[in-house]
Amino acid sequence: MSLFLVVIFIADIFLGSVNIPLSDFFEYLKGNGWSHPSYNAIIFQYRLPKALTACFAGSALAVSGLLMQSFFRNPLAGPYVLGISSGASLGVALLLLLFSGSFLLSVPLAACIGSLLVLIIMIWASKRFRSSVSLLILGLMISYLTGALVGVLQYFSKSEEIQSFVLWGLGSFAKTQWIDLQIMLPVLILGLVFAYSRSKALNSLLLGESYAQSLGVSIKSIRREILYLVGILVAWVTAYCGPIAFVGMAVPHLVRLWVEESDHKITIPLVALTGACIALLCDMIAQAPGFDVVLPINSITSLFGAPFVIYYLLKKNRLG
Amino acid sequence: MRRIFATLLCSTLLACTSQVKEGIKTSSKPIDSLEIHYAKGFAVNYYEDYKELLVFSSDRKDTLHRYYLSTEAKEGFVQTPIKRLASLSSVYAAYIEELGLEESLVAVDEKNYINSESILKEMETREIVELGSLEKVNHEALLMAQADLIYTFGWQGGLAGIEDKYPNITFAYAYEYLEEQPLGRAEWIKFFACFFDKEAQADSVFQAIRTNYENLKSLVTEVEHRPKILINMPFKEQWHMPGGLSYSAHFIEDAGAYYPWDTLRKINSTPLDWELVYQKAFDSDFWINTGAYSSYAEVRRELPDMDLFEAFTNKKAFNNNARMNDFGGNDYWESGLLHVDDILADLIVIFHPEIVPNRDLKYYKPLADE
Numbered sequence: 001m002s003l004f005l006v007v008i009f010i011a012d013i014f015l016g017s018v019n020i021p022l023s024d025f026f027e028y029l030k031g032n033g034w035s036h037p038s039y040n041a042i043i044f045q046y047r048l049p050k051a052l053t054a055c056f057a058g059s060a061l062a063v064s065g066l067l068m069q070s071f072f073r074n075p076l077a078g079p080y081v082l083g084i085s086s087g088a089s090l091g092v093a094l095l096l097l098l099f100s101g102s103f104l105l106s107v108p109l110a111a112c113i114g115s116l117l118v119l120i121i122m123i124w125a126s127k128r129f130r131s132s133v134s135l136l137i138l139g140l141m142i143s144y145l146t147g148a149l150v151g152v153l154q155y156f157s158k159s160e161e162i163q164s165f166v167l168w169g170l171g172s173f174a175k176t177q178w179i180d181l182q183i184m185l186p187v188l189i190l191g192l193v194f195a196y197s198r199s200k201a202l203n204s205l206l207l208g209e210s211y212a213q214s215l216g217v218s219i220k221s222i223r224r225e226i227l228y229l230v231g232i233l234v235a236w237v238t239a240y241c242g243p244i245a246f247v248g249m250a251v252p253h254l255v256r257l258w259v260e261e262s263d264h265k266i267t268i269p270l271v272a273l274t275g276a277c278i279a280l281l282c283d284m285i286a287q288a289p290g291f292d293v294v295l296p297i298n299s300i301t302s303l304f305g306a307p308f309v310i311y312y313l314l315k316k317n318r319l320g
Numbered sequence: 321m322r323r324i325f326a327t328l329l330c331s332t333l334l335a336c337t338s339q340v341k342e343g344i345k346t347s348s349k350p351i352d353s354l355e356i357h358y359a360k361g362f363a364v365n366y367y368e369d370y371k372e373l374l375v376f377s378s379d380r381k382d383t384l385h386r387y388y389l390s391t392e393a394k395e396g397f398v399q400t401p402i403k404r405l406a407s408l409s410s411v412y413a414a415y416i417e418e419l420g421l422e423e424s425l426v427a428v429d430e431k432n433y434i435n436s437e438s439i440l441k442e443m444e445t446r447e448i449v450e451l452g453s454l455e456k457v458n459h460e461a462l463l464m465a466q467a468d469l470i471y472t473f474g475w476q477g478g479l480a481g482i483e484d485k486y487p488n489i490t491f492a493y494a495y496e497y498l499e500e501q502p503l504g505r506a507e508w509i510k511f512f513a514c515f516f517d518k519e520a521q522a523d524s525v526f527q528a529i530r531t532n533y534e535n536l537k538s539l540v541t542e543v544e545h546r547p548k549i550l551i552n553m554p555f556k557e558q559w560h561m562p563g564g565l566s567y568s569a570h571f572i573e574d575a576g577a578y579y580p581w582d583t584l585r586k587i588n589s590t591p592l593d594w595e596l597v598y599q600k601a602f603d604s605d606f607w608i609n610t611g612a613y614s615s616y617a618e619v620r621r622e623l624p625d626m627d628l629f630e631a632f633t634n635k636k637a638f639n640n641n642a643r644m645n646d647f648g649g650n651d652y653w654e655s656g657l658l659h660v661d662d663i664l665a666d667l668i669v670i671f672h673p674e675i676v677p678n679r680d681l682k683y684y685k686p687l688a689d690e
Contacts (some may be wrong), residue, residue, distance in 0.1 A: 017593035038599040174557045294557045
């Protein structure tokens with residue numbers, strides 16, 4: 001899997017609308033420079049940060065999806081069920097549509113504030129709601145509420161403003177610069193490591209809350225930890241890339257299809273690696289090598305993600 | 321049951337087909353037609369006692385709209401001059417001002433976007449109805465305005481629903497944005513004028529613009545160095561690049577500069593991947609029409625990749641928003657696209673300051689630092 005990731009990563013860097021021959025890269029390594037002056041920037045300033053973003057955003061979303069599925073013990077949960085992406089989109093909508101972007105606030109920051117606000121509500125609610133299902137419903141309701149507010153904002157906005165908002169909503173791995181990566185990657189890596197370190201507690205959750213309690217795991221604290229962790233991971237990814245559909249939900253299923261394993265010590269690294277691969281693969285397809293255009297990454301992830309979930313459901317039903 | 325269903329289906333189909341309006345049969349040949357030099361999107365034919373206005377599709381193969389105008393009230397004819405006019409885009413404010421139609425104006429889409437001083441003055445003296453933009457027109461306000469004619473931009477098949485609601489209003493669809501030449505765009509003033517029988521006045525306005533434009537253009541036809549121009553801004557990784565036949569491309573060429581996508585032989589914009597644009601235009605001399613951005617700091621915050629373009633790092637970026645009102649109504653899209661000679665003059669001042677040394681910019685301004 002790791003080898004596959006490396007191969008895809010390199011392929012992603014060398015495939016794009018501008019055809020940069022591999023031989024050119026070897027010439028560059030020898031110190032001979034590029035055959036076109038723009039190649040250097042295209043590789044190092046554009047494609048490399050994009051590939052790294054795709055890699056880590058993919059892992060973070062996929063692991064968040066897995067955590068949420070364990071948390072709710074519901075295979076259809078995903079990183080966005082908490083309403084976090086809706087919070088982010090409300091933040092961005094307020095910034096772009098209401099303040100016409102004139103506010104001294106960047107889009108990632110607005111997205112982050114929006115999603116953290118929703119996260120705070122969810123954590124507050126998690127202390128009051130006993131059942132995870134109520135939390136799931138609350139997440140859905142928050143999505144509807146923010147969706148309605150965004151709709152009203154859109155209705156009263158100019159088409160240019162709507163365009164930039166819609167484009168944000170389509171998601172993209174290409175907006176990050178090296179300087180953003182310096183902030184983004186450490187948080188995501190820490191989050192992933194933390195998730196891995198809690199594997200044991202997560203395993204006990206899968207066995208049911210009462211069983212976990214009998215093992216001496218504090219349900220309350222593990223629930224809160226997962227909420228914080230997923231909230232921060234998803235808010236962080238959404239802030240920089242916009243909402244990226246389906247990766248989070250589909251990847252854990254994909255892994256389950258091919259490894260019959262529920263131990264988080266194994267599934268977390270596997271899901272993280274697969275998430276990175278899938279995100280890179282989708283990015284590669286979105287680049288549409290050889291064509292002049294780029295496709296929106298969200299359409300690609302959904303286009304490939306949805307069939308997986310459908311397949312999973314069909315297979316599961318057949319077994320059941 | 322099946323028969324009822326079939327009847328329903330047939331009647332629906334019939335209802336759909338009968339909506340196509342029958343043109344008035346023209347038996348005689350036109351006695352004259354309006355002289356049009358640059359615009360390709362419309363034609364005007366004169367008959368004994370009426371005139372015929374034709375609006376063509378972008379490939380000029382089909383006639384999208386046909387208007388019959390007569391000074392007498394007749395079935396199937398639009399009676400001219402129009403008494404009550406509604407304008408569904410501030411773009412038309414310049415035509416209205418130049419033709420002196422302010423007094424006929426009864427409704428506009430959004431008052432805040434208008435820059436035309438004479439219309440603003442008119443709005444102070446009497447009530448002009450605000451309709452809201454095309455997709456979300458306030459229908460009650462439109463009924464209240466009792467307009468005879470609506471100026472609106474056309475897109476093929478886009479407005480049928482609204483039009484059918486108002487059999488008493490003529491919808492004048494303008495496709496001036498599909499013209500290849502800037503002068504072709506300006507020439508649409510003649511189309512608007514027809515509804516008010518002011519063709520002669522429109523012609524004199526147009527001729528003045530044309531003469532000025534051609535004179536300016538001749539100043540730079542022989543220039544030795546044609547600077548490379550990057551235009552518009554990217555949305556995400558995508559850059560919508562105007563076709564080589566678009567008026568934007570012609571503006572750049574007529575101002576003595578080089579447009580790297582002049583080989584795209586079409587009018588419409590093409591979405592291009594960021595990489596492709598970078599490869600071709602990273603060494604552009606100027607960057608124009610920077611969209612929503614007015615300062616280098618803003619661009620650096622929202623589009624950090626622009627730092628890789630030489631026109632940006634050398635601070636050679638100009639935006640066409642020098643005459644933007646407090647509400648975001650940009651006069652470039654209003655009076656600018658009628659007075660295309662002034663836009664051309666601006667571009668020459670930017671690209672070749674040595675040729676027009678004592679001229680100030682009107683619609684353009686350099687990006688500010690902060």
